[in-house]
Amino acid sequence: MKNTQLNSWMWRWHTIAGLITLPVFTILAFTGLLILLQSDYEALKHAEIRQVEPQQEQVSLEQQLAAATRAFGKIPGSYTIKSDPNLATEFVTGHHGDKSYILVNQYTGEVTGSYKRGDAFFDIMRSLHGELMLGKFGSYVIELVNSWCFVLVVTGLFVWWPKKKFKLSGFFTIRFNKGKRLLYRDLHSVLGAWTALVLIIMLASGMFLTVVFGVLYKDIQKQTGSAYPSIWRSGKSLSSTPTGDPLTLDAMVSIAQQLELPGKITISIPKKATSVFTVKNRTSFADQQVVHIDQYSGEILKRVTWDEVGAMAATRSLFMRLHMGSFYGLPYWYLLVVSMVIFTLMSVAGLVAYLMRKPKGRWGLTRVPDSFRVNKFIVAMIAVFAVLLPLFGMSLVMIIGGTYMHKIITNKRQSKHAAASSLDANTAA
Numbered sequence: 001m002k003n004t005q006l007n008s009w010m011w012r013w014h015t016i017a018g019l020i021t022l023p024v025f026t027i028l029a030f031t032g033l034l035i036l037l038q039s040d041y042e043a044l045k046h047a048e049i050r051q052v053e054p055q056q057e058q059v060s061l062e063q064q065l066a067a068a069t070r071a072f073g074k075i076p077g078s079y080t081i082k083s084d085p086n087l088a089t090e091f092v093t094g095h096h097g098d099k100s101y102i103l104v105n106q107y108t109g110e111v112t113g114s115y116k117r118g119d120a121f122f123d124i125m126r127s128l129h130g131e132l133m134l135g136k137f138g139s140y141v142i143e144l145v146n147s148w149c150f151v152l153v154v155t156g157l158f159v160w161w162p163k164k165k166f167k168l169s170g171f172f173t174i175r176f177n178k179g180k181r182l183l184y185r186d187l188h189s190v191l192g193a194w195t196a197l198v199l200i201i202m203l204a205s206g207m208f209l210t211v212v213f214g215v216l217y218k219d220i221q222k223q224t225g226s227a228y229p230s231i232w233r234s235g236k237s238l239s240s241t242p243t244g245d246p247l248t249l250d251a252m253v254s255i256a257q258q259l260e261l262p263g264k265i266t267i268s269i270p271k272k273a274t275s276v277f278t279v280k281n282r283t284s285f286a287d288q289q290v291v292h293i294d295q296y297s298g299e300i301l302k303r304v305t306w307d308e309v310g311a312m313a314a315t316r317s318l319f320m321r322l323h324m325g326s327f328y329g330l331p332y333w334y335l336l337v338v339s340m341v342i343f344t345l346m347s348v349a350g351l352v353a354y355l356m357r358k359p360k361g362r363w364g365l366t367r368v369p370d371s372f373r374v375n376k377f378i379v380a381m382i383a384v385f386a387v388l389l390p391l392f393g394m395s396l397v398m399i400i401g402g403t404y405m406h407k408i409i410t411n412k413r414q415s416k417h418a419a420a421s422s423l424d425a426n427t428a429a
Helices: 004-036 038-045 061-072 120-131 135-160 180-194 196-209 213-223 249-258 311-324 329-357 376-388 390-428
Strands: 078-080 089-093 100-104 111-116 264-268 276-282 289-294 300-305
Touching (some): 004 038, 004 120, 061 111, 180 196
Antiparallel strands (some): 078 089, 078 264, 276 289
């Protein structure tokens, strides 16, 4: 059987964590769902310029690059090798959320259209998801909520676990005929139990994007030499030796294909006479490589494998993929989409269940006997989390300090009231 007093203590902190997190977490879950759907939305929105009619002959990639350069007004940053004959050739310029795309019909050499990554609606969703549209202050709020969500999950699982004996049916049973309060409570607890592991993964991966933990992690990564090799992202420190005419994009694609790299292959296009071609592949981490190639001779200047990436940088990249839904293809993406829907429903149900249970004019926190003492192991785990997650640690100190001060003030008031009552009784006598 579960320790009844510990269960009450866990429930109390689950309520506190819920009050801190659920309003904001509902926003994060809903906006996260929409962000996951952005690529599909853009594919549908730009389908007219992305789709082409296959023909027998294609114009050279060099001609397509020239057409894209004229449309961009500058040399594109990269080209991605593709195999689908129904999709136009895509050239990209810019980085991250500032990317622009030019589509060229590979059969006619004509530009079919262009678009910029991003959309006013999705820009708002990303701002809400990353900073609640409140700038850096919002980023701190997001990190604080993310930290307390760990408490929410752990305490929630403990409270949800049966008091006497675990029954598998309890993992799936939502009571629809026992009143609204139990219905919302079951929706919150059962849906939460189903998705607890995914939620922990999302919370842990989200910490790498935060302004305190994330920045501290990157600083330690840099100081300990556990980052990416300096030429992993760019070959700017390398140079080609101008001898004759540079390789065409067609020739470079042929060289890239001879490397037999798995996954999606992208070629960064040289902007200067001394710049280099850079070939990258997007696949499982162990098979990722970056190859820098002289744009005149086709000679490999530097080949960097995943084994050369620092452990901390590799860990961060893994969690970033997990958070953004780009980990091992569509199955994981679908899992995240479904989980985000469940997170949203679970959060709303939890808030409704709390409001239905909460006494009027009170917070509705579960009472814990003053004599109860928390297990030392639990205290040690809390201390570890408080150190690893600085904002959680600071907020915990504030909550405990505020509670302690409230008790002192309450005791003083009670003492004064008792003394006054005693004086009144003596006077009456």
